[in-house]
Amino acid sequence: MMNNSCAQPMWLNGPSPGQFYNFMGGNNAPAQLPRELTTAGPYGTKHSTAAITTGSSVLGIRFDGGVLVAADTLVSYGSLARYQNIERVFQINNKILLGGGGDFADIQSIKRSIDQKMIEDQCCNDGVVMKPAELSSWLTRVLYNRRCRMNPLYIDVVVGGVDEAGKPFLGNVDLRGRAYDDYVVATGFGRHLALPLVRERKPKDREFTFEEATSLIRESMKVLYYRDTRSLPQYTVGICTANDCSIKGPFKVEENWTFAEGVSGY
């Protein structure tokens, strides 16, 4: 008759026992902390303190009709060039590109969360998709929250894309949730090597054109390959404009080592 295996609780949504006669409804336990902070493992709890498998630079350039995001295909294990054919620029939806630097496991983790959000977007079936500025803001919240829990994601990401009006956005969010947006952003060594190169070529009165942006990416990725030891001469480029959002490549850096014969004294 009655199926007791799925019996419901007798009393739902009512006052909990003691709610009316205990001080503060008996609800004076301290606020619940996240599980990973309150449950220790057999030898205590240790959060990660450094990135293990790392991606190096990501470079993003905004131009008049969209953005370009480039990263080489190397994921290092310390100084070892461990995984040499991994794309680090992702297409999130038709409006957003994500370039990931830092701990690649954490990149994959946040990427899974973002992909889940995109699925939820599609489930609404209302034609509203997330914009790059929104994703950037959301990442700031998540990463800052993880920082506050003393358990940060060791990542440094570039978020680029266009909004519903086709206006380009390019921003950067790092492991503490610090964020900014600009016509050029870079992570890792690229921030030291590529960023100044791009900035000194920026015309004051206008945005870059697509041609300027592509040649700057090509040039910067070459410089990064020559100067950054954690890099490869192979990279992918994500392009996002109002009509197109995709990952191109992999491309090869035009290397020329003839000058090396003249280098001596090391």
Add this chain to the structure above:
Amino acid sequence: MILRFVFHYIWLKMFRNQYDSDVTVWSPQGRLHQVEYAIAAVKLGTATVGLKNNDYAVLVALCKPPSELSASQRKLIPIDDHLGISIAGITADARVLSKYLRSECLSYKHSYGSTYPVSRLITNLGNKMQTTTQRYDRRPYGVGLLIAGYDEKGPHIYKVEPSANFFNCKAMTIGSRSQSARTYLERHLSTFNGCSKDDIICHGIHAIRSSLPNDELNKDDGASQLNITIAIVGKDQPFKILNNDENTAYLEMAKERGTSSMASKPQKDDDNFSTEDQPESSTPRDPQVAIGTMEIQ
């Protein structure tokens, strides 16, 4: 003999409506009477109108004080910069819903730095309201909402009922005697899209005006006497409830335009007010439940 009649009467009383004691109980006709009663509560509130053109959504609400001695109820509630609601029914319930809407919008803004897409917000509100129609320990919200919002998809007017049904509307009106306003809106619907911001507000005023009973309408030719609130939201226009001066200005404007456009309105329609809205009189009738009364012969 008399005793038999008395028994009959008690029987009738008892089973006049056997199926409205609980929200979760179906009538054999497939109706939820408690939910329908909640919808009837919306018809007790004063009328409110929502309409939109290409760039703006406008809410106009009639604010009749419940008694001579009290101030009028607030009918328009701002939710966020891009969204506001107009209510008809139990104001206390509306306050709870608007608190929910506000916190959702705020939380969305905190996470994403942008405004909550209107369709998505209303879907979530609908889901929240639906649970009350399916649980024995809940009652439906006794308030109808008109929501005016603006997002990347343009301006929106949504109607939300206590049954948790919601409708994306070109123009809509709820509340007592709203049928006449609806007639006005239906008649002028084709002109709304192309018309200006001022025009759309004036249309709103005219619509709400046509829901007034005749005796109030004739008081000093209506318009300036109208106790209404207007709100607008749209392109580069955050949700704003118009202040007294703007209100008066628009009422005057509507009055001027009204002489031409209202004149084109057939007189017959004015006469229909009382008859059309008769079923929505202040005491809601119980739905006729044939099965409950059928066996009484």
